[in-house]
Amino acid sequence: MSTLTSQPQWHRLSELAASVKDAHMRDWFSQDPSRADTMQAEACGIFLDYSKNRVTDEVMTSLFELAEAQGLSAQRDAMFGGQHINSTENRAVLHTALRNFSGEPVMVDGKDVMPEVQATLDKIQKFTETVHSGSHLGYTGKPVKQVVAIGIGGSFLGPKIMTEALKPYRSDAVKVHFVANVDGCHIHDVLSSLDHEETLVVMSSKSFSTQETLQNTQTAKQWFLSAGGTQEDIAKHFVAVSSNVKAATDFGIAEENIFPMWDWVGGRYSLWSAIGLPISLSLGFDNFKGLLEGAHEMDKHFKNAPLESNLPVIMAMLGVWYRNFFDAQSTVMLPYYHYLRGLPAYVQQLDMESNGKQVTKQGDVVDYATGPIIWGSEGTNGQHSFHQLIHQGTSLIPADFMLPLHVPNQNDTHHAMLASNCFGQAQALMQGKTFDECYTDLADEGLDEDTRKHIAQHKTMPGNKPSNTLLFEKLDPVTLGALVALYEHKVFVQGVIWQVNSFDQWGVELGKELGNQVLDGIQGNAQESQFDVSTQQLIAKFRSANAPK
Numbered sequence: 450m451s452t453l454t455s456q457p458q459w460h461r462l463s464e465l466a467a468s469v470k471d472a473h474m475r476d477w478f479s480q481d482p483s484r485a486d487t488m489q490a491e492a493c494g495i496f497l498d499y500s501k502n503r504v505t506d507e508v509m510t511s512l513f514e515l516a517e518a519q520g521l522s523a524q525r526d527a528m529f530g531g532q533h534i535n536s537t538e539n540r541a542v543l544h545t546a547l548r549n550f551s552g553e554p555v556m557v558d559g560k561d562v563m564p565e566v567q568a569t570l571d572k573i574q575k576f577t578e579t580v581h582s583g584s585h586l587g588y589t590g591k592p593v594k595q596v597v598a599i600g601i602g603g604s605f606l607g608p609k610i611m612t613e614a615l616k617p618y619r620s621d622a623v624k625v626h627f628v629a630n631v632d633g634c635h636i637h638d639v640l641s642s643l644d645h646e647e648t649l650v651v652m653s654s655k656s657f658s659t660q661e662t663l664q665n666t667q668t669a670k671q672w673f674l675s676a677g678g679t680q681e682d683i684a685k686h687f688v689a690v691s692s693n694v695k696a697a698t699d700f701g702i703a704e705e706n707i708f709p710m711w712d713w714v715g716g717r718y719s720l721w722s723a724i725g726l727p728i729s730l731s732l733g734f735d736n737f738k739g740l741l742e743g744a745h746e747m748d749k750h751f752k753n754a755p756l757e758s759n760l761p762v763i764m765a766m767l768g769v770w771y772r773n774f775f776d777a778q779s780t781v782m783l784p785y786y787h788y789l790r791g792l793p794a795y796v797q798q799l800d801m802e803s804n805g806k807q808v809t810k811q812g813d814v815v816d817y818a819t820g821p822i823i824w825g826s827e828g829t830n831g832q833h834s835f836h837q838l839i840h841q842g843t844s845l846i847p848a849d850f851m852l853p854l855h856v857p858n859q860n861d862t863h864h865a866m867l868a869s870n871c872f873g874q875a876q877a878l879m880q881g882k883t884f885d886e887c888y889t890d891l892a893d894e895g896l897d898e899d900t901r902k903h904i905a906q907h908k909t910m911p912g913n914k915p916s917n918t919l920l921f922e923k924l925d926p927v928t929l930g931a932l933v934a935l936y937e938h939k940v941f942v943q944g945v946i947w948q949v950n951s952f953d954q955w956g957v958e959l960g961k962e963l964g965n966q967v968l969d970g971i972q973g974n975a976q977e978s979q980f981d982v983s984t985q986q987l988i989a990k991f992r993s994a995n996a997p998k
């Protein structure tokens with residue numbers, strides 16, 4: 450038996466789960482009018498109402514005790530302290546250093562990393578200001594007006610989704626376009642409308658070895674050269690963000706155009722590093738810094754707040770409760786704010802790449818469930834599609850609702866409708882609708898008795914479906930930084946509970962390797978027999994369809 454499932458707190462939680470399963474939240478709310486007052490927490494401008502969860506005070510206490518028993522405080526200190534907690538890659542995990550405004554040093558292997566972090570921030574600021582002021586000129590003397598940001602995974606999702614979420618804060622100086630997929634349609638669509646003389650390409654790849662990013666950058670380079678630019682002009686139009694300076698210079702990027710990052714920043718935690726350069730170019734450096742400041746505030750909260758009022762800990766332990774004691778396979782994220790529509794995809798990478806693991810840090814196969822499937826989309830759109838399954842399907846799907854109390858260009862009617870849908874859905878999921886209520890509602894329909902019962906059966910909504918609701922004043926850069934850091938730390942806490950290494954991603958690495966091998970097969974550079982017969986057949990079909998006519 451693993452350490453986790455042999456913890457006394459685990460046993461206690463199993464007993465509590467058995468006793469809570471028959472209880473209905475609807476009854477708890479009517480029995481205890483103070484439930485919403487006690488099951489709430491607030492930090493860094495984010496208010497969390499977690500009263501619509503299938504938990505009692507005793508459950509919450511036991512969940513916090515489990516967190517302590519699993520060594521949360523010590524592991525949190527180990528992360529912030531620069532220890533090599535990414536054990537399989539023997540690396541520190543210090544995205545928190547990238548937004549450390551405390552003035553305190555952060556030591557990695559005996560060296561303070563803060564001077565390098567500050568120097569890189571200064572470089573981002575200077576570069577952004579040069580571009581925005583129109584003094585960064587292309588090879589024909591025109592100022593840069595368009596930026597093409599090329600990257601994938603963590604070198605794409607963070608910058609893309611943050612600039613989307615902060616659309617009202619964008620600068621008019623440049624327009625930033627993102628390209629990730631190796632599908633040539635993507636880069637073609639982006640480049641075809643741009644003037645190469647006023648375009649800057651930002652190539653972001655921590656490793657500088659990712660197939661998609663290298664190929665898209667090659668294509669952009671060819672586009673630039675064939676439109677009239679020369680090899681010497683590349684320096685004015687191409688910059689890179691990478692921890693692999695040699696590979697970047699070998700590729701042809703001038704050394705002064707390389708923004709550094711470090712192996713102690715994981716891809717999915719890298720938006721706070723120079724990978725955030727496109728954010729700064731899109732929103733201006735002050736807004737980029739605002740994001741970092743908000744995240745730093747959440748770091749302090751996570752480090753210092755008692756577990757019972759600690760937002761990431763509360764949300765993480767609720768997730769553990771449903772994943773391990775209710776067999777919930779997934780968690781749905783429901784941002785009720787159009788500009789935040791990308792957050793589910795962002796958290797999907799963050800959470801699923803971090804905690805989609807099956808062995809503990811010690812290498813033992815787990816005998817309990819780990820990371821859930823993360824999915825979702827913006828409200829109210831989902832209400833007209835997948836919410837049906839959350840209301841009446843057979844899976845328990847905990848939900849995170851989120852809503853800004855004010856939006857840009859606020860139209861009060863729209864915003865009140867948005868809020869009422871958000872709150873109404875959470876309420877409906879919690880309360881459900883009983884058979885008797887449905888039966889009564891059908892009184893005026895003129896149905897015979899059997900039909901009335903039959904329809905009431907179908908309309909019955911079990912309720913008791915859990916959700917958190919997160920509210921914030923408005924989604925400014927500081928609040929968004931805090932919100933993203935909240936999810937980062939939630940994922941960290943769950944990794945601690947499940948004893949997994951949340952900072953490697955061997956499954957994804959395998960995909961990169963296999964993609965290259967199959968490419969060799971498609972290009973005729975590999976023995977067919979090395980592939981299974983199904984893959985051989987697919988390669989053969991592709992080769993024959995694309996053979997020169």
Ligand SMILES: O=P(O)(O)OC[C@H]1O[C@H](O)[C@H](O)[C@@H](O)[C@@H]1O
Pocket residue numbers: 601602603604653654655656657658659662715716717802954957958
């Ligand atoms: O930045 P790169 O080295 O190009 O890597 C891009 C992405 O590659 C993989 O998919 C990793 O799992 C991601 O975490 C990473 O962000």
